[in-house]
Amino acid sequence: MQYLPDEDAYLCSEGRKLVVSGIRHAKSRTGFVSEKTCYTCKSCKDCPRKANCIHGNHSKQPLDERMKHFEVAKVFQQERQKDLARITSEHGIELRVNRNIQAEGAFADVKADRNYRRFLTKGHVNVEAETILLAMAHNIFKLHCKIQAQRLGVHLIQITVAA
Numbered sequence: 001m002q003y004l005p006d007e008d009a010y011l012c013s014e015g016r017k018l019v020v021s022g023i024r025h026a027k028s029r030t031g032f033v034s035e036k037t038c039y040t041c042k043s044c045k046d047c048p049r050k051a052n053c054i055h056g057n058h059s060k061q062p063l064d065e066r067m068k069h070f071e072v073a074k075v076f077q078q079e080r081q082k083d084l085a086r087i088t089s090e091h092g093i094e095l096r097v098n099r100n101i102q103a104e105g106a107f108a109d110v111k112a113d114r115n116y117r118r119f120l121t122k123g124h125v126n127v128e129a130e131t132i133l134l135a136m137a138h139n140i141f142k143l144h145c146k147i148q149a150q151r152l153g154v155h156l157i158q159i160t161v162a163a
Helices: 074-088 090-113 124-149
Strands: 002-004 009-011 017-027 033-041 069-072
Touching: 017 069, 033 074, 074 090, 090 124
Parallel strands: none
Antiparallel strands: 002 009, 009 017, 017 033, 033 069
């Protein structure tokens, strides 16, 4: 569907307009309230693509009487576009490359190099304390390696070096 921003409407492949029919507020289990804009076509009569376009075969209303209807969370779409621009920027690519190197490598180091396969204690509090000690040991070892390589001021590996 093609969005028409000046009219706040969508245009389907058959050239029919879907206009705003209302705004719905949905509350999630966590209490977050999202706002969704509802779009409805005024007339889907005699549309050749109606059977493929309109979903919900479990509806009691016959297909001939149904109209195309969908909802769009505009705030979500705007945030998604901002996030996409942020992660595809040069700095975002650099951060993603470094996450693969740093975060995934930490698990590999702990499991393979330290031969750490399971927790030695039981209970949430004890496992959390063991995890903190393990993370501290890993970070101290990383700091030691940085001191030896004289890379104390370098926090991110450059893309050209990593690629």
